[in-house]
Amino acid sequence: MRLHRNLCFAVVDGLMLIFNEGIYADKVVQQLLKRDKRWGSRDRGFVAETTYEIVRWKRLYAEIAEVKEPYDRDNIWRMFAVWATLKGIKLPDWSYFENTPTRKIKGRFDELSKIRKFKESIPDWMDEIGAKELGEELWTKEIAALNQQAEVVLRTNTLKITKDKLQADLFDNDIETEFLKGYPAALKLKERANVFTTESFKNGHFEVQDASSQLVAAYLEVEPGMRVVDTCAGAGGKTLHLASLMENKGQIIALDIYANKLHELKRRAKRDGAHNIEPRHIDSSKVIKKLYDKADRVLIDAPCSGLGVLRRNPDAKWKLQPEFLDKIRATQQEIIQKYSRMVKSGGQMVYATCSVLPSENRQQVDIFLTSEFGKDFTFVRDENVYAHKTGYDGFYMALLKRK
Known part of the structure; x- marks a missing residue:
């Protein structure tokens, strides 16, 4: 592979924003890809993938390059040189790459690859908590899988098309x-x-949705005609899946505390032809109380650490802080206590997260089941979805039934 100056400059500029300004990698990459209209798909692919790759392996590359935050441009170029060397790419004769110690880079890589926190390029605290909660062996496998590039998976919108027909249409588009x-x-x-x-x-024939995420709506066991509440709907990935499983019959109430996310859901629902979704902004506790004892099914796709989706959000490794975990666990328990009251007698609820940590998952369910209101529920089953076993995101789902 030959390195092109303008593409490398774009990557370095992007990394300066991600590492030093704290801007989300996906937003930076979106901007970078609009930089030059003459770039072809291969050029854009290089910019996006190289940026994400260096973000993913930041700690490892910084350690090999012997640079520390905050990074100046020279530091970023040194990390870029580490990336290129380890990829086996010949460095061009540019001033940024003068005196790059190629042999030393490879030696340091071999040395650091024996230490998990460097090999998997994660903060100390994350390595410690992962090993503590999952055990050394399981955590070692899982964090390695979470550092792989995410596959692109589509979910067929069965309200409009069959999977076979969608596959054929996409094939016609190469x-x-x-x-x-x-x-x-x-x-x-x-x-x-x-x-x-x-x-x-x-035409709304599909949504991009990871395979593991596609398991959640099905876990709720919805049927056409039911009244279903998606309590943390966001922009509606799982809400839209519920609509297709319910064949557009019945009612889905999509709740969220962020109105802008619900606007995006409305737009997506229109494109997908999903007519049984009613977005409701949680602007006061009345919105929730009005639904007490009214729902056949309730989905709580709870806010979480996001440790199960690091493959698609590698910069989350550097943004996430250990204090956030304590806060989010408290929020999760508050949500499950409050939103579970929407389930009517004989109805069902799914508690789900995109985390692999038991303290955000089964432990939260167990705490709820021993609480005053939780005693009205019985545990049906749960599932830990691990990236190293499936090749997709890490997830957790628990199905509970109200007596």
Whole structure:
């Protein structure tokens, strides 16, 4: 591979914003890709993938390059040189790469690869908590899997199209996909491609949704005609899945504390032809209280550390702080206590997170079940979805039934 100056400059500029300004990597990459209209898909792919790669391995590369935060431009170029050397890319004769100690870089890499926190490029506290909660062996496998690049998985919108027809339409657009056993609506891209420019996307024939995330709505066991509440709906990935599982029949009340996310959900629902969704902004406790004892099914896709989705959000490793975990656990318990009251007698509830930590998952369910209101519920089953076993995001789901 030959390095092109303008593409490398874009990556370095992007990394300065991500590492020093704290701007989210996906937002930075979106901006970078608009930088030069002459760039082809390969150029844009290089900028996006290289940026994410260096963000993912920041700690390892910084250690090898012997640089410390805050990083100046020279520091970032040194980290870039480490990335290129480890990829086996010949460094051009540019001033930024003068005196790059290629042999020393490879030696340091071999040395640091024996220490998990450097090998997997994670903060000390994250390594400690992962090992403590999951055990050394399971954590070692899981964090290695969470450092792989995420696959692109689509969820067929069965309100508008069949999976076979969608696969054929995408094939006509030179996008090859494959079915995934155990994921009824999923299609996985064989090679990365920009699916958002396709007619299929514009017509609402699919959503981009990780395979593990596609398990959550199905876990709730919804049926057409039910009244379902998605309590932390956000922009509606799982809400839209519920709508297709319910064949547009019944009612889905999509709640969120962020009105802008619900606006995005409305837009997506219109494109997908999902007519049974009613977004409601939680602007006071009245919104929740009005729904007490009214829902056949309640989904609590709770806010969490996001440790299960590091593959697609590698910069979260550097933004997340240990204090946040204590706060989010308290929030999770508050949410499950409050929102579970919407489940009517004989109804069901799913508590889910995109975390792999037991303290955010089964332990929260157990605390709830021993609480005053939780005693009205019985535990049906739960599932830990691990990235190292499935190849997709880490998730947790628990199904509870109100007596």
